[in-house]
Amino acid sequence: MKENYRVLSETEQYILLYLISVKEGVAVKEIYEEMKLSPNAVTLAVNKLINEGILIEKREEVFPRRRLVYLSEKGKKIAQLLLQVQEIMKGNQ
Numbered sequence: 001m002k003e004n005y006r007v008l009s010e011t012e013q014y015i016l017l018y019l020i021s022v023k024e025g026v027a028v029k030e031i032y033e034e035m036k037l038s039p040n041a042v043t044l045a046v047n048k049l050i051n052e053g054i055l056i057e058k059r060e061e062v063f064p065r066r067r068l069v070y071l072s073e074k075g076k077k078i079a080q081l082l083l084q085v086q087e088i089m090k091g092n093q
Contacts, residue, residue: 011037011045013082016054016071020079025058025068054078 008016014035019026032042046069049055054075060067071079 008078009045011041012049015042015045015049016037016075016079017082017086019055019069019078020076020083025070027066027068029066049075 010051014037015031018031028046030088032039035042046055050057050069053072056072058069058070060066060068
């Protein structure tokens, strides 16, 4: 019987690695501008990660009412594992 799981897309992995490198919430716009990815690709990936409980979304109450995203506890664990994979790929472990 086939296991039911999903592989993170490259964009999703980039987002998780970016968020673990910053210590606070990040505006979705800042993610795609900083990472030079398409706004649509980032928005779709962020929405999927929020729906899976990997990211947490908070909207600011004051203008400009940015949409901020944070790693959930689950997201932090996944991002840490991605960092470990990166280190192994570099040959540092």
